[in-house]
Amino acid sequence: xxxxxxxxxxxxxxxxxxxxxxxxQVVEGFTTGLHRSPHKGFSVEFKQHRxxxxxxxxxxxxxxxxxxxxxxxxxxxxxxxxxxxxxxxDRSGSMDYGGGKDGQVSKFEYATKLAACLSYLxxxxxxxxxxxxxxxxxxxxxxxxxxxxxxxxxxNELEKGKPGGETELGKVFHDLVPKLHRRGLLIIISDCFGxxxxxLKALAHFRHARHEILVFQIWHPDELNFQFKGWTQFECxxxxxxxxLLDPAILRQAYxxxxxKFRADLxxxxxxxxxxxxxxxxxEPYAKALAAYLSRRLARG
Numbered sequence: 001x002x003x004x005x006x007x008x009x010x011x012x013x014x015x016x017x018x019x020x021x022x023x024x025q026v027v028e029g030f031t032t033g034l035h036r037s038p039h040k041g042f043s044v045e046f047k048q049h050r051x052x053x054x055x056x057x058x059x060x061x062x063x064x065x066x067x068x069x070x071x072x073x074x075x076x077x078x079x080x081x082x083x084x085x086x087x088x089x090d091r092s093g094s095m096d097y098g099g100g101k102d103g104q105v106s107k108f109e110y111a112t113k114l115a116a117c118l119s120y121l122x123x124x125x126x127x128x129x130x131x132x133x134x135x136x137x138x139x140x141x142x143x144x145x146x147x148x149x150x151x152x153x154x155x156n157e158l159e160k161g162k163p164g165g166e167t168e169l170g171k172v173f174h175d176l177v178p179k180l181h182r183r184g185l186l187i188i189i190s191d192c193f194g195x196x197x198x199x200l201k202a203l204a205h206f207r208h209a210r211h212e213i214l215v216f217q218i219w220h221p222d223e224l225n226f227q228f229k230g231w232t233q234f235e236c237x238x239x240x241x242x243x244x245l246l247d248p249a250i251l252r253q254a255y256x257x258x259x260x261k262f263r264a265d266l267x268x269x270x271x272x273x274x275x276x277x278x279x280x281x282x283x284e285p286y287a288k289a290l291a292a293y294l295s296r297r298l299a300r301g
Contacts, residue, residue, distance in 0.1 A: 090188075095107045097223070106220075114216060129145070177209060183210040186206055215270060
């Protein structure tokens with residue numbers, strides 16, 4: 001059974017406590033237009049039924065509907081809550097890159113700590129948070145909940161998740177849209193590798209459903225600097241057995257040019273769809289990077 005201490009050290013928790021004031025102010029900015037009221041509390045007005053998915057609380061099942069249809073449905077009410085956020089975590093093979101040096105963490109390890117940090121922040125503030133993990137397809141969907149006990153379910157999923165396999169972000173995100181029954185904040189944690197055009201189409205689909213979107217793009221410094229020297233064997237992280245022994249000096253110029261185009265296209269597309277694209281590198285403490293982003297976001301108003 002996973003615990004917060006498995007992901008966040010006492011030092012991390014101290015950093016997070018310093019973020020809470022920032023996060024609260026930023027969250028209030030996010031929620032403008034997302035919900036009927038920015039105030040806490042719950043109404044008793046019934047809204048709709050939706051099909052049960054693993055992670056839903058059994059006590060919300062409508063047993064009368066089950067008796068008639070032999071299917072499980074959840075009764076949803078019009079909640080008046082500040083925020084419902086869903087963290088969408090990439091666990092494809094490329095996220096497993098960690099550089100191979102002592103003391104370096106993989107992008108996936110970094111991403112899971114960031115996901116745990118964000119979940120902890122939101123639940124401490126009584127905001128709803130859920131989790132989606134994916135690689136070639138959606139692997140787990142945990143609907144947003146605002147109870148502190150919900151943290152354990154999220155941590156258990158983060159603990160057992162392992163990166164591997166290919167992915168096409170555009171397809172996975174299109175498959176996800178029907179599962180998100182209410183508009184809210186979507187936090188994508190990924191390296192965003194893949195076809196930029198398909199990724200941007202998926203973001204447009206989310207935006208059409210009136211979701212607020214953040215993309216935390218995870219980089220390893222090696223991917224940004226390409227400081228490899230001497231003949232190096234490069235191995236595909238998403239396809240087994242694909243390896244190439246190459247001289248990095250020959251590749252460096254072309255690689256950096258392609259990288260610059262990829263980042264420019266992604267930045268331009270996210271800006272067009274009013275999506276915040278926030279780069280994180282694994283050599284910078286995630287709490288420090290998150291605090292810097294929240295400060296910038298707050299300053300923008």
